[in-house]
Amino acid sequence: MTSTSAPLSGPDYLRQGWQRVRQPGLRRFVVIPLLLNLLVFAALIGWGVRQFNLWMAQLMATVPEWLSFIEWLLWPLFALLVLLVLFFGFSMLANLIASPFYGFLAEKIAEQERGEVSPPTGLRDFVLAVPRALGRELRKIAYYLPRLIVLLLLSFVPVINLISSALLIAFGIWMMAVQYIDFQADNDQVSFIDMLRWMRGRRLLSLGFGLPVYVGMLIPLVNLLVMPSAVAGSTLLWVRERGRPQT
Numbered sequence: 001m002t003s004t005s006a007p008l009s010g011p012d013y014l015r016q017g018w019q020r021v022r023q024p025g026l027r028r029f030v031v032i033p034l035l036l037n038l039l040v041f042a043a044l045i046g047w048g049v050r051q052f053n054l055w056m057a058q059l060m061a062t063v064p065e066w067l068s069f070i071e072w073l074l075w076p077l078f079a080l081l082v083l084l085v086l087f088f089g090f091s092m093l094a095n096l097i098a099s100p101f102y103g104f105l106a107e108k109i110a111e112q113e114r115g116e117v118s119p120p121t122g123l124r125d126f127v128l129a130v131p132r133a134l135g136r137e138l139r140k141i142a143y144y145l146p147r148l149i150v151l152l153l154l155s156f157v158p159v160i161n162l163i164s165s166a167l168l169i170a171f172g173i174w175m176m177a178v179q180y181i182d183f184q185a186d187n188d189q190v191s192f193i194d195m196l197r198w199m200r201g202r203r204l205l206s207l208g209f210g211l212p213v214y215v216g217m218l219i220p221l222v223n224l225l226v227m228p229s230a231v232a233g234s235t236l237l238w239v240r241e242r243g244r245p246q247t
Helices: 006-021 026-062 070-114 123-154 161-189 192-200 205-217 222-241
Strands: none
Touching: 006 070, 006 205, 006 222, 026 070, 026 222, 070 123, 070 161, 070 222, 123 161, 123 192, 161 192, 161 205, 161 222, 192 205, 205 222
16 A cells, blocks of 8 residues: 555445445444443433533523623634533543444454454443453543643643644644554454554554544534444454555
């Protein structure tokens, strides 16, 4: 694969992932976490709206009547805050909840791609997989949070803050690739550090995959469909690209 085609093949892997997760036999690994995350999504939105209404009522009680128009100014800011919280917070929480299911989804797709066959996945397999899946997710959060905090702090530094927004976006795109490629890397017993090293050697390919995932994750409800598609697409990317020379 040439360096020119690498960024372009990333979005195509996401498209192929969306096609794969709609196949019979894989849907249960998509539907169950989708329903769980819908419940979490609705609960978080409902809680946020209630808290904002309480805070707004307390604020407006202390504001003169002629300033009542600020309520209409604060609602768009609240919507923006919700989007930020959904992207940075909900995606981490949703992946924690869905990680055991997505691990099996990645495994089944990798088996299809490699022509392998394994016994059907049962409840016992799922229960045994939960601790490892959660541990790997926490490892990703440990990698993600300190870097995010540093980038957020840089946004308060004069001059540097001129590029901090671009750095935050670039890091978010990178993390989308890290988040989903890691599922099958973990299944293949590749350490997190070795997986990162492999991705850095294919940076354009990784960022090309992470970009459409990042954009999709910013859209409420659509992000719930992007997540399993990203798992499937990243698994195809991992299986197919590992056998190719680094470019």
